[in-house]
Amino acid sequence: MTVSSDNIKIKSIGQRRILYDAALIEHPDETLFCPDRTSSVEKTTAIGRGEARFYQYQGHDLVFKQYLRGGMVASLMGDRYFGINPDHARSFKEFHLLHQLQALKLPAPVPVAASAERTGLFFRAALITLEIPDAETLADKLMTTAMADASWQDVGRCIRQFHNHDVYHADLNARNILLSEGKVYLIDFDKCAFRYLGDSWKTSNLARLKRSFLKFKSQNKIFYFDESDWKQLLKGYSEV
């Protein structure tokens, strides 16, 4: 797929400001942002911090995610964000970063559209990406299946590709790594960015991921992760 900024358009639909890739969706309407109202049946719901919805729109398999705050504020504010300019919405930032990742040919979701809707002093933000087909999170996989050394190395290689392009992942954990058709993807680039100074953030990314594996292991009866798997991941990471 060719990636060009010329295809990125911005428009307003009612109170909603949207950014979209016109090469994928020529004339987006309100229903693009309402998975429940699209003509085809919604497929499944993924459990994350928020809720991702899978649906079809104009022949594309899409994933819709709404930005939710964690913690107490969420119960007061739900999916609305305080802010002034929709163009600074987290959904817009994630869209732009994903677009750059595509240009670098990094294995991350293809951005389709982002929206920021103003309601008084608040924003409601959402992001739509192309579905990575038949994907499973690494966390889910390890709850049922032990992975071969070569697959652990693939995970390490994938992370290294991003680090080689100075892409910092703010929440690298076993749920934000997807496996699909033998390929490894990183997802969920909220609050992520290019980082050019030093290398210590790369070590922190890896340390965070290891903590996530250990947490899943402590919380689940079966979770196929041990020190030798981590060594294989690091082996792949150091090879690229």
Ligand SMILES: Nc1ncnc2c1ncn2[C@@H]1O[C@H](COP(=O)(O)OP(=O)(O)O)[C@@H](O)[C@H]1O
């Ligand atoms: N492009 C995609 N293709 C397939 N599944 C996806 C895609 N984007 C998100 N998901 C699924 O939705 C879940 C939540 O998405 P994510 O971007 O991690 O948001 P958050 O964790 O903030 O809710 C992921 O764990 C994954 O299962």
Ligand SMILES: [Mg+2]
């Ligand atoms: Mg996530």
